[in-house]
Amino acid sequence: MIGYLKGKVIYKEDNVLLLENNGIGFEVCCSAGAAVKLQGAAEGEVYVYTAVREDGIFLYGFASPEEKSMFLKLVSVSGVGPKMGIAVLSGMNLSALALAIATSDVKTLSKIKGLGKKTAERIILELREKITADARAEEEVALPAAAEPDVDEDAVIALMGLGFNRNESVAGIRAAYDAGAVDIKDVLSYALRTMR
Secondary structure, three states: OOOEEEEEEEEEEOOEEEEEEOOEEEEEEEOHHHHHHOOOOOEEEEEEEEEEEOOEEEEEEEOOHHHHHHHHHHHOOOOOOHHHHHHHHHHOOHHHHHHHHHOOOHHHHHOOOOOOHHHHHHHHHHHHHHHHHHHHHHHHHHOOOOOOOOOOHHHHHHHHHOOOOHHHHHHHHHHHHHOOOOOHHHHHHHHHHHHO
16 A cells, blocks of 8 residues: 655646656645645655555545545545545645534535535534544543643543644643633634644
């Protein structure tokens, strides 16, 4: 399975990239983030998801491991295939998408072209649960300490589900409160902007 490609950019048209590596040209369907990152570049790199189907092998490229991780979570949702996953990632930036899922913002997700309300609701339902379970499992392994009384535990779980450890999540949330955030949406938005 191909997980990463680096090489010469032969051409890029819309969201399709031809990347040459050791004399082999790999055609990769990229997220908007990867396409922007490679705009006008002579060389580039993408993190890759390889999809094998009856009608061929398809490569999907991402700007970062975090973007690829979110894609993998999206395609784990019933009714969301790789093309829809790319469309969702291309419809909004990673921080906004994570925030929409964490705050159950169906309206914002439904604005993505081709994503209906029912699919948006399913994404939120299935991913929010998965993020919570992943974060709780990480918390049990990493932290014997008690929860901090001055932070929102739902915000901590949402950030941990996106790959941050508990200490980073708590620090980001406290910084958001110090900056004037008052509700979970403000807290997560501020934390996601400043923690990268």
